[in-house]
Amino acid sequence: MTQRLDHFTAAPDLFQPMLEQEKLFKDSTLEHSLVELVKLRASQINGCAFCIQMHSRDLRAHGESGDRMQLLNAWRESSLYSDRERAALAWTEALTRVEASGAPDAVYEDVAQLFPPREQVLLTLLISAINAWNRIAIGFRTPHPAAQEANAA
Template sequence: MTARLDYFRIAPDMLKPMLALEAVVRGDGLEHELVELVKLRASQINGCAYCLHMHSRDARAGGMDQTRLDLLPAWRESSLYSPRERAALAWTESLTLLAQTGAPDEDYAGIAEHFDEAERVQLSLLICAINAWNRLGVGFRSEHPQ
C-alpha cells in the first residue's frame, strides 16, 4: 500500500476542529479501556490499519489485557466484556454500520441502561470521531509505523 497524501501536513488548520472533538470525547466520563475498545471495534469494521495500530498500542499502554484485544471481533461470544462495554460495542457497530442497521432501538436501549444522557452523547461523538478518522486514514491510505 502506498500513502496517497499526508493530510496532517497539507491541511493542519482543517484538522483543528477534529482534534478539538477528540480532546472532548477523551475527556472525563468514559473509561480509558472503553474508549479504546470503541475505537478499535470501529476501526476493525472500517479496516483502518493506521487506527488499529495506534489504538491497540494505546490500549496496551493503558494496561488492557491482550486477550481482550484479541477477542474484540468476537465480543458477543466472550465473557471478557462488561455489560457497559457490551452496550457500547453494540452501539459502536450500529452507528458505524448505520446504513445497514438504522441504529435499532434495542441498541439504544442498551446504552440508555448503562450510560447517563451526557455519556450517551459523549459515546456517540466518540463513535462519530473514530469513524471520521477511519475515513481519512483509509481514504488517504495512511501508513502505520512499522
C-alpha cells in the first residue's frame, strides 16, 4: 500500500481542532480504557490498520489485557467487559454503522442509563471523531508503523 498524501504535512493547521478534541477526550471523565476500546472497535469495523495498531499499542501501554483486545470484536459473547463498556461498544457499533442501524432506541437507552448526559455527548463525539480519523487514514492510505518499517528496509 502506498500512502497517497501525508495529511499532517500538507495541512497541519486543519488538524488542530481535532487534536484539541482528542485532548478533551483524554482529560474527560470517560475512563481511558473505555475511550481506547471505543477507538479500537470503530477502527476494527472500518478496517483502519493504522488506527487499530495505534490504539492496540496504547491499550497495551496502559496495562490492558491481551484477552480483552483479542476478544473485542466478540465483546457480546465475552464476560470481560463491564456494563458501561458494553453500552459504549454497542453505541459505537450503532453509530459507526448508522446507515444500517439507525441508532436504535434500545442501544441509546442502555447508554442513557449508564452515562450522565455530558458523558453521552462525550461518548458520541468520541465515536464521531474516531470515525473521522479512520476515514482520513484510510482515504490517504496512511501506513501503520510496521508497514513503514518494512518499506524502509
